Amino acid sequence: MEVPSRWYNIIPDLPLPLPPPVDPPDRDSSSIELLNQILPVEVIRQQFSADRWIDIPDEIKELYKNFGRPTPLLRARRLEEKINTKSKIFFKYEGALPTGSHKLNAAIPQAYYAKKDGIESVITETGAGQWGAAVSLAARTVGIKSTVFMVRSSYDQKQQRRYLMEMYGARVIPSPSTTTAFGRSVHGSGSGSLGIAMSEAIEYALKTGAKYLVGSVLEVVLMYQSIIGLEVIGQLNEIGEEPDVLIGCVGGGSNFAGFTYPFIGSNAKGRFIAVGPAEVPKFSSGKYRYDFPDTAEILPLIKMITLGADFEPPPIYSGGLRYHGVAPTLSMLIQQEKVSSREYGEKISAEAAKMFAETQGIVPALESSHAVAAAIDEAKAADMRGTSSVIVFNMSGHGLLELDNYMKIYGDR
Amino acid sequence: MMAELVIYNTVGFPDPETFFKFVQGACSYVDALELGIPPKFAKYDGPTIRRSYVAVAGTDYMNLLSNVKCRAIALTYLDGLDLEKFLEMVRCTKAVMFPDLLIDHMNRLEEVTEAVKKMSLKNVIFISPSVPDTIIKSASRFADEFVYLGIRPATGVPTPVNVTKLVKRVRVIVDGKLIVGFGLKDNEEIAQAIEGGADGVAVGTSVMKVLEERGESEAIEAVRRLKEYVDSL
Numbered sequence: 288m289e290v291p292s293r294w295y296n297i298i299p300d301l302p303l304p305l306p307p308p309v310d311p312p313d314r315d316s317s318s319i320e321l322l323n324q325i326l327p328v329e330v331i332r333q334q335f336s337a338d339r340w341i342d343i344p345d346e347i348k349e350l351y352k353n354f355g356r357p358t359p360l361l362r363a364r365r366l367e368e369k370i371n372t373k374s375k376i377f378f379k380y381e382g383a384l385p386t387g388s389h390k391l392n393a394a395i396p397q398a399y400y401a402k403k404d405g406i407e408s409v410i411t412e413t414g415a416g417q418w419g420a421a422v423s424l425a426a427r428t429v430g431i432k433s434t435v436f437m438v439r440s441s442y443d444q445k446q447q448r449r450y451l452m453e454m455y456g457a458r459v460i461p462s463p464s465t466t467t468a469f470g471r472s473v474h475g476s477g478s479g480s481l482g483i484a485m486s487e488a489i490e491y492a493l494k495t496g497a498k499y500l501v502g503s504v505l506e507v508v509l510m511y512q513s514i515i516g517l518e519v520i521g522q523l524n525e526i527g528e529e530p531d532v533l534i535g536c537v538g539g540g541s542n543f544a545g546f547t548y549p550f551i552g553s554n555a556k557g558r559f560i561a562v563g564p565a566e567v568p569k570f571s572s573g574k575y576r577y578d579f580p581d582t583a584e585i586l587p588l589i590k591m592i593t594l595g596a597d598f599e600p601p602p603i604y605s606g607g608l609r610y611h612g613v614a615p616t617l618s619m620l621i622q623q624e625k626v627s628s629r630e631y632g633e634k635i636s637a638e639a640a641k642m643f644a645e646t647q648g649i650v651p652a653l654e655s656s657h658a659v660a661a662a663i664d665e666a667k668a669a670d671m672r673g674t675s676s677v678i679v680f681n682m683s684g685h686g687l688l689e690l691d692n693y694m695k696i697y698g699d700r
Numbered sequence: 701m702m703a704e705l706v707i708y709n710t711v712g713f714p715d716p717e718t719f720f721k722f723v724q725g726a727c728s729y730v731d732a733l734e735l736g737i738p739p740k741f742a743k744y745d746g747p748t749i750r751r752s753y754v755a756v757a758g759t760d761y762m763n764l765l766s767n768v769k770c771r772a773i774a775l776t777y778l779d780g781l782d783l784e785k786f787l788e789m790v791r792c793t794k795a796v797m798f799p800d801l802l803i804d805h806m807n808r809l810e811e812v813t814e815a816v817k818k819m820s821l822k823n824v825i826f827i828s829p830s831v832p833d834t835i836i837k838s839a840s841r842f843a844d845e846f847v848y849l850g851i852r853p854a855t856g857v858p859t860p861v862n863v864t865k866l867v868k869r870v871r872v873i874v875d876g877k878l879i880v881g882f883g884l885k886d887n888e889e890i891a892q893a894i895e896g897g898a899d900g901v902a903v904g905t906s907v908m909k910v911l912e913e914r915g916e917s918e919a920i921e922a923v924r925r926l927k928e929y930v931d932s933l
């Protein structure tokens with residue numbers, strides 16, 4: 288299995304036209320114009336491209352290879368035995384990438400295209416640190432600087448993640464900070480939020496001329512992640528398996544889309560299940576409408592399933608699943624019932640994660656543990672029906688830098 | 701075959717008198733005028749056109765439209781629109797276009813195009829790069845005037861796009877006339893649209909800016925030069 292040489296863009300294969308991003312109606316300025324200023328040129332071009340296939344530049348392919356792509360597709364035999372199922376359970380292991388999650392797939396091309404623009408530094412924000420770590424490493428490898436605004440509560444608690452970014456050479460600033468006007472305006476108001484960190488990052492990018500890198504939700508980010516599903520198609524082919532069910536967790540939707548879109552776009556048989564957290568019930572309570580992708584209301588409105596940009600997520604440990612919306616293409620596919628969705632609470636997911644660690648040895652990221660829970664349920668449901676399914680889920684990341692969270696959930700034994 | 705030129709302006713912009721003089725002068729250079737009627741929500745418009753909607757609010761659109769002597773295409777958005785009243789108001793034009801028809805009101809495609817025809821008007825079908833191949837194919841059959849490909853997500857906001865590529869993709873799907881616009885920013889992009897296989901181009905924001913800042917004679921001159929350029933391709 289080789290690293291694929293093209294990304295897949297689902298836009299021309301959707302069941303309906305994708306509603307475009309729009310400017311907020313009551314403003315004189317254009318938020319779409321803002322994207323022009325902060326994103327690398329090629330990233331915007333690809334965001335609005337209608338090409339089904341986009342060539343991956345050789346340099347990016349080399350970096351993908353260097354960091355361990357293709358990632359393994361593994362069979363979870365011990366888990367199958369443990370739950371005594373007749374189904375086969377496979378998982379794609381994105382935790383095998385050096386920063387521990389799929390995020391690196393999207394950070395590398397964006398850093399690469401920023402450098403192509405002649406830019407010397409990139410900026411982003413991060414919650415628990417998965418995205419920030421990916422950006423730090425990507426920037427380092429293409430030879431540019433990176434600055435990461437990290438939500439202050441995580442900055443204080445997640446010392447190892449913060450240090451990982453610094454080890455890669457990033458400058459990590461706790462947010463709210465005194466570095467930006469927005470940060471100063473809310474400074475002292477406590478532990479910060481992803482929305483505040485994002486506003487600071489965008490303001491700082493505008494001020495310094497650095498490019499801003501996006502971690503999820505934008506179609507182009509989903510496209511960069513398609514490398515996951517394209518590899519899985521090849522890997523399943525090699526072992527002669529055809530999936531009946533594909534499962535992934537959803538924060539903004541990038542790992543789920545990257546994993547499933549190459550299947551959905553080619554009209555592959557099988558069901559697709561998007562799993563969210565019960566504590567952030569966007570699938571069951573969200574509305575499909577135009578909304579801000581960011582709490583700070585800086586970016587253009589996008590049409591998506593959303594709980595509202597002002598939704599305040601409860602403090603669950605799956606930081607990556609706290610997002611209030613779902614990427615526009617994925618929202619549409621759910622609306623059109625091409626993708627089904629369900630929600631699991633953190634307790635159930637953590638139980639599944641524990642079972643996975645006990646059987647397969649891998650500690651899933653808390654985000655990914657939601658997909659594990661769904662895979663186990665699907666296997667059990669197939670047994671109840673008296674059938675056997677081929678179940679494939681995406682393990683978007685490992686949880687080794689989140690053991691403190693597991694410790695809080697289970698207690699320090 | 702010579703490429704066509706379509707010019708966009710908002711009805712009554714920047715004021716009824718200037719608008720009228722501009723239209724009279726520009727008509728002889730264009731194949732059609734696309735005239736925007738302010739919608740409830742200017743979904744896909746950039747700052748210039750959004751401002752123009754505010755500027756013309758309260759104007760007698762019907763009266764202005766009935767004085768336009770060249771081929772006119774009325775344009776507005778369907779969200780919150782009283783379709784019957786709208787068609788009544790624009791019945792002196794030749795055709796109508798709703799940029800959000802396929803995108804947010806796909807289920808009304810037949811109903812809306814039928815209502816348009818009943819008023820003896822023709823349909824321009826608007827598509828954007830995010831419209832999937834299958835729908836471009838099925839929906840373009842409803843275009844008895846032409847298919848309009850909007851190249852950018854918002855008018856007048858020059859996001860980097862590959863114009864030739866985007867047009868080529870649609871060209872192989874659409875059999876009838878294809879006009880490309882929505883944010884073409886300069887002559888180079890006009891040439892790229894034609895190279896991609898467009899039968900014509902539509903220009904809005906750049907001419908409106910001239911009209912707003914330097915008056916109708918310079919705007920008419922800008923249209924004349926555009927015509928000359930398009931003819932030279």
Ligand SMILES: Cc1ncc(COP(=O)(O)O)c(C=O)c1O
Nearest residue numbers: 503538539540541542607683684
């Ligand atoms: C390991 C992991 N999985 C999943 C997600 C959710 O994001 P997305 O839905 O964009 O894949 C995150 C986000 O931070 C993450 O770190």
